[in-house]
Amino acid sequence: MKAHVYVTLKPSVLDPQGKTVMHSLHSLGYEKISEVRVSKFIEITYTGNNRSEFEQDLENICSRVLANPNIEVYHYKIIDSDSHDEI
Amino acid sequence: MKYSIVTFPGSNCDHDSYYIANKGKNKARFIWHKDTNLQDPDVVLLPGGFSYGDYLRCGIIARFSPIIAEVIKFARRGGLVLGICNGFQILTECELLPGALLMNRDLKFVCQHQYIKTCNNNTPFTRQLKPGEVIDIPIAHKEGNYYIEPEGLNKLEENDQIIFRYCDKKGEINVAANPNGSVDNIAGIMNKTGNVLGMMPHPERNAEDFSGSEDGAKIFSSIEELYSRCS
Numbered sequence: 001m002k003a004h005v006y007v008t009l010k011p012s013v014l015d016p017q018g019k020t021v022m023h024s025l026h027s028l029g030y031e032k033i034s035e036v037r038v039s040k041f042i043e044i045t046y047t048g049n050n051r052s053e054f055e056q057d058l059e060n061i062c063s064r065v066l067a068n069p070n071i072e073v074y075h076y077k078i079i080d081s082d083s084h085d086e087i
Numbered sequence: 088m089k090y091s092i093v094t095f096p097g098s099n100c101d102h103d104s105y106y107i108a109n110k111g112k113n114k115a116r117f118i119w120h121k122d123t124n125l126q127d128p129d130v131v132l133l134p135g136g137f138s139y140g141d142y143l144r145c146g147i148i149a150r151f152s153p154i155i156a157e158v159i160k161f162a163r164r165g166g167l168v169l170g171i172c173n174g175f176q177i178l179t180e181c182e183l184l185p186g187a188l189l190m191n192r193d194l195k196f197v198c199q200h201q202y203i204k205t206c207n208n209n210t211p212f213t214r215q216l217k218p219g220e221v222i223d224i225p226i227a228h229k230e231g232n233y234y235i236e237p238e239g240l241n242k243l244e245e246n247d248q249i250i251f252r253y254c255d256k257k258g259e260i261n262v263a264a265n266p267n268g269s270v271d272n273i274a275g276i277m278n279k280t281g282n283v284l285g286m287m288p289h290p291e292r293n294a295e296d297f298s299g300s301e302d303g304a305k306i307f308s309s310i311e312e313l314y315s316r317c318s
Binding site for chain 1: 143144147151179180185186187189190191192193194234235236268
């Protein structure tokens with residue numbers, strides 16, 4: 001199994017990278033873009049078979065390591081390694 | 088007085104800190120991050136640098152180094168802990184200090200002399216500074232933009248935990264004097280119990296006359312004075 005983890009700055013936290021990308025897109029003519037937020041995408045591979053155990057580990061990993069709750073939020077999707085479909 | 092300076096993979100101000108701390112009667116020693124013994128120090132110093140290449144988030148990987156559990160215990164017992172730059176980032180990640188350090192407002196690595204204003208001189212680290220004293224301490228970072236939610240900021244203010252703010256030469260605290268976008272121009276904060284200081288500016292880089300200013304020495308001599316009174 002794999003997990004796709006997304007770590008994003010909270011909406012209340014200014015994202016200067018996102019602002020810079022947005023200004024760049026405006027200068028390229030994409031003027032209807034009103035906001036860009038740059039986030040982190042992390043792919044994790046799991047060797048166990050127990051999905052609920054993996055999910056429990058993921059919760060801990062995200063809250064303890066991958067995201068800082070002061071500034072970030074996270075969400076994840078567990079991916080079946082035999083297919084490309086999301087479970 | 089004994090300093091324990093923790094070296095992580097990627098620390099690059101540990102030797103500068105050692106040079107300044109290991110003077111006169113003071114003794115400094117390096118503690119490798121995998122050690123589990125702080126060697127009975129009076130002060131723990133977490134130096135600047137790029138621990139673990141700043142991967143994932145500045146300070147987060149170092150936060151799980153074995154020695155950090157000992158640093159947390161030491162701090163909880165009231166031991167003095169000084170975190171400079173990356174050391175400040177590590178202190179926020181291990182929740183000895185509130186808030187977080189974000190990427191600079193202008194996305195640039197800023198390396199320059201910087202004036203900071205002493206907002207609280209009633210601390211073990213600032214007792215030799217005058218109230219409101221403006222000192223010149225260099226900064227060198229890309230992730231020094233201090234952030235805390237409004238509620239947390241109120242608590243910092245209520246408890247006099249804001250120790251330094253970025254300012255201009257005259258001591259004016261304004262947007263133009265803020266090098267990185269930090270909330271309320273914050274350059275350094277303490278924990279509520281007043282024994283853990285985190286600051287982005289580097290006092291160890293400006294503690295001898297060859298560097299153009301000796302202002303940083305006042306932070307080290309403040310600690311020394313406190314120690315000599317207590318011992």
